[in-house]
C-alpha cells in the first residue's frame with residue numbers, strides 16, 4: 001500500500017470512530033494469569049528455556065495488594081451514588097469510582113454540562129472522541145447539531161435562567177474505546193450515578209436522546225423509532241424519547257421527526273410553566 005493510500009485508510013478509520021489501537025472487549029488486568037505449567041526437572045545447558053525470566057510478584061506482595069483488592073468503598077456504584085447529596089458530589093464520586101473498565105481507557109471523566117438549575121435535563125448515550133478530550137457531553141458534531149436544535153426552541157446549555165437552559169448528561173460517563181457500544185455491565189455500573197443525579201436535580205422534564213437512555217430509564221426494549229415522540233413517566237417526571245443527533249447526522253431525512261419531538265418538548269415546557 002502506498003503512503004497516500006495508507007493515510008486515506010487511516011483517515012477513514014478515524015472518521016468511523018476507530019481512532020485508537022485497542023481491543024474491543026474490556027480486559028480485567030487485575031486478575032492474575034493462571035500459573036505456568038511446572039518446568040521439566042532438567043534441560044540441556046544453553047536451552048532458551050533456561051534463560052532468566054521476569055519474576056511476577058506474588059498476589060499478596062505489597063505492590064499487588066493495592067491493585068488486586070480495590071477498595072470496596074470505591075467499587076460499589078449504588079453505595080457511592082447513594083452517599084451523594086449534590087451533583088458536585090456525584091462528579092467527585094465518579095472520579096473515585098474504580099470498577100468501570102471504561103475509565104482505564106478514557107482520557108477524562110465526562111459527567112455533565114449546562115446549567116445545573118435548568119428545568120430540562122437531556123440524557124445521551126456515551127461520550128465520543130471530542131467529549132473524551134474536553135470532559136463534557138455533546139461537544140462534537142452531534143453536540144453542535146443538538147445545540148442548534150435547542151436554540152430553535154429557545155433553549156441553550158449556556159442560558160442562565162432555569163426556564164431557558166438545559167442540563168446535559170449521559171448514561172455512560174467514560175468514552176467506550178473506538179466508540180464501541182457500551183456493554184450491559186458498563187451501563188449498569190453507571191446507571192446508579194445517573195439515577196441519583198436525576199433524583200438530586202429534580203428536572204421538570206427529561207429528554208432521552210436515542211435508544212440507550214430511553215430503554216434504560218423507562219425499562220422498555222422497543223426500538224427508538226417506536227418510542228420516539230412519546231412522553232413517559234420517570235418517577236413523576238415527564239420523559240420524552242427522541243432520536244439521537246448522531247443518528248440525525250447519518251439520516252438527515254429523519255430530522256423532520258426529531259423536529260416534531262422538539263416542538264412537543266417546547267409545547268409541554270411552556271404549558272407546564274404557566
Ligand code: URA
Pocket residue numbers: 124125126127128131136137138139140142143170246
Ligand atoms: N453522543 C452521546 O450520546 N453523548 C455525548 O456526550 C456525545 C455523543
